[in-house]
Amino acid sequence: MNILITDTTIIPMAGDQRLWFSGDIGITDSQIAHVGTVPDSFQADTVIDGSNSIVLPGLINAHNHLSMTLLRSYADDMDLFSWLHYKIWPIENRMTAEHIYHGSLLGAAEQIKSGITAFADMYFHQEQTIRAVLDAGMRANIGATFMGDEQASLQRVGAYRDLFAEYDGSGDGRIAIDIAPHAIYTCGGRTLEIASDLAAELSCRLHIHLSESLQEQADCFDAHRMSPLAYLHSRDFFKVPTYAAHCVHLSREDLELCGQLDIHAVHNPTSNLKLGNGVAPITEMLKRGMHPALGTDGASSNNNLNIFEEMHLASLIHKGQTGDPTAVSAYQVLQMATTYGAQALGIDQRTGSLEPGKDADLIMIQTDVPHLQPMHDPIAAVIYAAQASDVQTVICRGRILMHQRVLQTLDEQAVIAHAVEAAEALTS
Amino acid sequence: MNILITDTTIIPMAGDQRLWFSGDIGITDSQIAHVGTVPDSFQADTVIDGSNSIVLPGLINAHNHLSMTLLRSYADDMDLFSWLHYKIWPIENRMTAEHIYHGSLLGAAEQIKSGITAFADMYFHQEQTIRAVLDAGMRANIGATFMGDEQASLQRVGAYRDLFAEYDGSGDGRIAIDIAPHAIYTCGGRTLEIASDLAAELSCRLHIHLSESLQEQADCFDAHRMSPLAYLHSRDFFKVPTYAAHCVHLSREDLELCGQLDIHAVHNPTSNLKLGNGVAPITEMLKRGMHPALGTDGASSNNNLNIFEEMHLASLIHKGQTGDPTAVSAYQVLQMATTYGAQALGIDQRTGSLEPGKDADLIMIQTDVPHLQPMHDPIAAVIYAAQASDVQTVICRGRILMHQRVLQTLDEQAVIAHAVEAAEALTS
Numbered sequence: 001m002n003i004l005i006t007d008t009t010i011i012p013m014a015g016d017q018r019l020w021f022s023g024d025i026g027i028t029d030s031q032i033a034h035v036g037t038v039p040d041s042f043q044a045d046t047v048i049d050g051s052n053s054i055v056l057p058g059l060i061n062a063h064n065h066l067s068m069t070l071l072r073s074y075a076d077d078m079d080l081f082s083w084l085h086y087k088i089w090p091i092e093n094r095m096t097a098e099h100i101y102h103g104s105l106l107g108a109a110e111q112i113k114s115g116i117t118a119f120a121d122m123y124f125h126q127e128q129t130i131r132a133v134l135d136a137g138m139r140a141n142i143g144a145t146f147m148g149d150e151q152a153s154l155q156r157v158g159a160y161r162d163l164f165a166e167y168d169g170s171g172d173g174r175i176a177i178d179i180a181p182h183a184i185y186t187c188g189g190r191t192l193e194i195a196s197d198l199a200a201e202l203s204c205r206l207h208i209h210l211s212e213s214l215q216e217q218a219d220c221f222d223a224h225r226m227s228p229l230a231y232l233h234s235r236d237f238f239k240v241p242t243y244a245a246h247c248v249h250l251s252r253e254d255l256e257l258c259g260q261l262d263i264h265a266v267h268n269p270t271s272n273l274k275l276g277n278g279v280a281p282i283t284e285m286l287k288r289g290m291h292p293a294l295g296t297d298g299a300s301s302n303n304n305l306n307i308f309e310e311m312h313l314a315s316l317i318h319k320g321q322t323g324d325p326t327a328v329s330a331y332q333v334l335q336m337a338t339t340y341g342a343q344a345l346g347i348d349q350r351t352g353s354l355e356p357g358k359d360a361d362l363i364m365i366q367t368d369v370p371h372l373q374p375m376h377d378p379i380a381a382v383i384y385a386a387q388a389s390d391v392q393t394v395i396c397r398g399r400i401l402m403h404q405r406v407l408q409t410l411d412e413q414a415v416i417a418h419a420v421e422a423a424e425a426l427t428s
Numbered sequence: 429m430n431i432l433i434t435d436t437t438i439i440p441m442a443g444d445q446r447l448w449f450s451g452d453i454g455i456t457d458s459q460i461a462h463v464g465t466v467p468d469s470f471q472a473d474t475v476i477d478g479s480n481s482i483v484l485p486g487l488i489n490a491h492n493h494l495s496m497t498l499l500r501s502y503a504d505d506m507d508l509f510s511w512l513h514y515k516i517w518p519i520e521n522r523m524t525a526e527h528i529y530h531g532s533l534l535g536a537a538e539q540i541k542s543g544i545t546a547f548a549d550m551y552f553h554q555e556q557t558i559r560a561v562l563d564a565g566m567r568a569n570i571g572a573t574f575m576g577d578e579q580a581s582l583q584r585v586g587a588y589r590d591l592f593a594e595y596d597g598s599g600d601g602r603i604a605i606d607i608a609p610h611a612i613y614t615c616g617g618r619t620l621e622i623a624s625d626l627a628a629e630l631s632c633r634l635h636i637h638l639s640e641s642l643q644e645q646a647d648c649f650d651a652h653r654m655s656p657l658a659y660l661h662s663r664d665f666f667k668v669p670t671y672a673a674h675c676v677h678l679s680r681e682d683l684e685l686c687g688q689l690d691i692h693a694v695h696n697p698t699s700n701l702k703l704g705n706g707v708a709p710i711t712e713m714l715k716r717g718m719h720p721a722l723g724t725d726g727a728s729s730n731n732n733l734n735i736f737e738e739m740h741l742a743s744l745i746h747k748g749q750t751g752d753p754t755a756v757s758a759y760q761v762l763q764m765a766t767t768y769g770a771q772a773l774g775i776d777q778r779t780g781s782l783e784p785g786k787d788a789d790l791i792m793i794q795t796d797v798p799h800l801q802p803m804h805d806p807i808a809a810v811i812y813a814a815q816a817s818d819v820q821t822v823i824c825r826g827r828i829l830m831h832q833r834v835l836q837t838l839d840e841q842a843v844i845a846h847a848v849e850a851a852e853a854l855t856s
Contacts, residue, residue, distance in 0.1 A: 072801070073808035077757045110798035214751070273748030274812070276755070303812035304799040312737065317745065320701030323642070327704070329505045370538035371732040371816075373500070373844045374851035380501035384702070384731040388799075389817035416801045423802035 001045045001398065003027040004038060005364070008050025009378050012354040013057050013338045019331060020378050025055060027360040030172065030398035035354050046400075048393065052368040054378050056334075057353050058117025058139075058361035058396060059307045060341030063207075063245040063266040063295030065123045066132070067095070067103025069110065070423045071300035080213065080275055088300060091426050092124075099422045100125040104132035106419035107305055109410050112136060112401050114306045115363040115391035120243065120266075120295070120345055122180040122207055126163055134171050137401045137409045139361065141345045142167070143180025143207045150190035157198055164202050173350065173359075174397060176204065183209035184228050185216050192237055200239040205346050208232075210244035213277050217249045229254040229263075238263065243344040245295060248272050248280045255281070255288055264293055264344035267336065269313035271297035283318045283327045293344035294336040308388040311337050315383050330383035364393040429473045429826065431455040432466060433792070436478025437806050440782040441485050441766045447759060448806050453483060455788040458600065458826035463782050474828075476821065480796040482806050484762075485781050486545025486567075486789035486824060487735045488769030491635075491673040491694040491723030493551045494560070495523070495531025497538065498851045499728035508641065508703055516728060519854050520552075527850045528553040532560035534847035535733055537838050540564060540829050542734045543791040543819035548671065548694075548723070548773055550608040550635055554591060562599050565829045565837045567789065569773045570595070571608025571635045578618035585626055592630050601778065602825060604632065611637035612656050613644050620665055628667040633774050636660075638672035641705050645677045657682040657691075666691065671772040673723060676700050676708045683709070683716055692721055692772035695764065697741035699725035711746045711755045721772040722764040736816040739765050743811045758811035792821040 005025040012020075012035055026034035026042045034042065075087035095103075100123065111119060121129055122143035133140045144160040146153050160179070168177040179202070181187045181195035199206045211217060211228050220228045229250065232238065238261045247265040250258070258265065267280050285292050294314060296305045311333050318328040342352025351361040365386060367375055372390065375381045394402040401409050433453040440448075440463055454462035454470045462470065503515035523531075528551065539547060549557055550571035561568045572588040574581050588607070596605040607630070609615045609623035627634045639645060639656050648656045657678065660666065666689045675693040678686070686693065695708050713720050722742060724733045739761050746756040770780025779789040793814060795803055800818065803809045822830040829837050 069798075070802065072804070073813060074802075074804040076805065076808040076812060077754050079753055083753070106798055106801065113798060270744060273744035274753065276747045276751045276753035278748055278751065299813075303808060306799060306815070309737075309740065313741075313744070316698060316701035316741070317748075319704045320706055320745075323704045323706065325507055325511070325702065325704035326505050368841070368844060370497075370534055370541060370840065370844060371734060373534070374498065374502075374848045376500070376502040376851070376855065377504065380504040380731060384504060385501060385727075387734070387815050387817055389815055412798065413796070416796060416798060420802045423804070427804065 001029065002043055003046045003048065003395070003398070004042060004044035005048045005050040005055060009054045010035060010354060011054060011056050011334070011378060011382070013334065014353040014355045025354065027395070027398050030359055032354060032356055032358050032360045035356060050364065052366060053392065054365040054367055054382060055354065056363050056365065056382065057338045058351065058363055058394065059115045059337045060293065060345065060352065061111060061116045061119035061296050061305065061307050062243060062293035062341045062344050063268055063297055064119045064121050064305065065298030066107035066121050066129050067100045067123060068298030068300040069107040070099060070103040070419060070426060072303045074300060074427065076303070094426055095124070097125045097128050099426060101128040101132055102418040102422040104129040105135065105410065105415045107299065108132050108136035108138055109407060109412055109415045110305045112138065112394050112407060113391070113405070114308060114388035115394060116305070116307050117361040117394060117396040118345065118347060118351055120207055122182070130167050130175055133175065135409065137396055137399050139174040139347070139351065139396060141176045141178050141205070141207070143178050146181040146191050146195040147186045148191060149188045150194070153191040153194045157194060160198060164204070168204065172397060176347065178205040178207050180207040183216070184220060184231060189235060192232065192235055196237045196239055204240065206240055206242040208242065208244050210247055211249040211254070212246035214249060227251055227254050229257055233257060233261070241346060243293065245297070246272060246277070246280065248278050250281060255284060258290060259288055265290065266293045266295045266344060267314060268295045268297040269310055269317055271301045274301055279317055279321050282314065283322055286328065286332060291340040291343055292336055293341040306388045307337055308386060311383050330380045333383050334379060360398040361396050363391050365390045366392045429457065430471055431474045431476065431823070431826070432470060432472035433476045433478040433483060437482045438463060438782060439482060439484050439762070439806060441762065442781040442783045453782065455823070455826050458787055460782060460784055460786050460788045462784060478792065480794060481820065482793040482795055482810060483782065484791050484793065484810065485766045486779065486791055486822065487543045487765045488721065488773065488780065489539060489544045489547035489724050489733065489735050490671060490721035490769045490772050491696055491725055492547045492549050492733065493726030494535035494549050494557050495528045495551055496726030496728040497535040498527060498531040498847060498854060500731045502728060502855065504731070522854055523552070525553045525556050527854060529556040529560055530846040530850040532557040533563065533838065533843045535727065536560050536564035536566055537835060537840055537843045538733045540566065540822050540835060541819070541833070542736060542816035543822060544733070544735050545789040545822060545824040546773065546775060546779060548635055550610070558595050558603055561603065563837065565824055565827050567602040567775070567779065567824060569604045569606050569633065569635070571606050574609040574619050574623040575614045576619060577616045578622070581619040581622045585622065588626060592632070596632065600825060604775065606633040606635045608635040611644070612648060612659060617663060620660065620663055624665045624667055632668065634668055634670040636670065636672050638675055639677040640674035642677060655679055655682050657685055661685060661689070669774060671721065673725070674700060674705070674708065676706050678709060683712060686718060687716055693718065694721045694723045694772060695742060696723045696725040697738055697745055699729045702729055707745055707749050710742065711750055714756065714760060719768040719771055720764055721769040734816045735765055736814060739811050758808045761811050762807060788826040789824050791819050793818045794820045
């Protein structure tokens, strides 16, 4: 199906082009064909009026645990130990494949309504999350999770080879399978090796939690006399490109190492603040030419999957922390949520910017609302003033997933009802 | 007109009551008559279905410069000096009464759509902002602003006496006139005295910017060898209750003094972060039993008037800064945006909680949306997961200002068009 978007404001995020301009966009089936000027000969099946709209690349949520939507607002304002031991883990132990599917569908619905077209996930029952992603029409890097000791991990290798064989590249390339050892504090040394070896064998990416809390730092220095990143490097962990969530407590030496290896930090500002872990050194990363991505983390420590809120926080907290109002500009934040996210997930050949030849992953933001007018600068408006609910239309690989805020691939109220039922079964 | 809201989730913010419960609400003309159980004999002119909703007191934005909406996204990611001298002040110098009116109307529309029923303002051409507030049906404490030297200030006193006589208590008590000396760095010593004396004469409140930046602190210590708060106190400034915006750099001694005097801090987290000023010591204030209010500041340093974003930030940044995930609970944040705001503005006899006898200022939040479900805890849902756009209905003093997101007192698109026109005239 060909789609023509007319008379709109375009923020292409395409390198050296103008930051924003007015024009049309032409989509041929799954791909972007024209950005700015569309030839008169273009045959559109669907025409969308883009006036009073900003068109952006679909936003990328580079760290998530999708079905933790089931535990939204279930446990808040608690210390990490009590939160995990008394609230989160007891429930997770009871989650079945069916729960994961319904939680994932809810998360997919919420993400589409927040302008997200692609995300990276790390959780259990991966095939259920994949099923939800395919139902929803989104794009996802699905993490095959490792935790625990050698024995537990060796048992998983076969199943993950099968998962990779069956799903990597499925949904016309929308699904990628990555390997996701949870963290150094939940994986034994052999588990980290097994995961890293499997990622190298499959030529996929690694997804891990890294340097999230001071406790993780302290325990690692106690045990290994080095930082979590240095410890992983000492075990030859980084054989493939890696995206690492949090990176709150990376040292200067760690940042140096990230530059040498192919490691992408994923900034999760809400989660890091909410759990009392602090603020990642994003200003320093950007100065060094690193390309940090942006993520929501799971809904249980956020409590939503609203990447607009993460963009808002990322634009503000580093200014406040450094005392420099020029730190982390609106445009840099938008790069984190688009191109840098795509680079982290290894999908930047397909998505992350509006350029002919890329997959048609894009969102339309309504601008004729009081909180976005007057609009002296569309990029500042998106980062500092817009809400997720301003996203009216979401297109992924040329398919309309939401139009005028109505989901096209999912029955929103049915998705909510099933998820609420699953959550009630788990928590009662 | 009597309004009945049925079968809803109520967060009353009324002291020792249960934090939330299910029930009905009965409104008789301008006042709340029943909360929880409404007698069968209650005669309603309008019945609103409250299922799938949370009802809260109308939110209070305790520090604003309403018509700065005209400068939204006009100048961002700049240092404070360049921002003020090259961008904001040159435009402000060209603002006429007509510009202020249209900017104020836009701000009123935006605030209603964000669930705000009352706010405190500090700007010029106060009668235009009052006109907009009365048109919109909101509640406001309007600051009669002082800046500059003795001569300039003495000229204003007569006009402000007239302003107070004409408008204080107008709109059936919805308008209060306060005295607003801008800050110690923009007001000479005699201007501070003149303002303080006038506030005492009129028995109204003082509204001032206080300890916003390190520069203000440093200059005050240089000139007076004491903090801005101590300097004001040394001049016998605090003759009446005062609400002070920002309070980022209050010392332990300053906090002690706030406790002794009737000084209400107004927390403006977005503005303080965005301008690189830092984070106010809210955790310390709450520990001392102070009741900080919450504000957006003007849209030019935010860039919106979205009190949900301020609540979200207030719930997160102090956890991140102190490393304590139990710091500043969701309920405390909601107190800041309701009861504490009403106390700061001296309107807590009328508004800020849902109790029989108070004015009917309340909002309804839609809950059957993906990002609020499942809803294990309505208070956590409001603070950590809700967006301003979830506010469906806004009632102020018994009058419906918005229903199903449609403004009832203002023509939204006309308001936007006039404001855009005013902004274009100012910036071209």
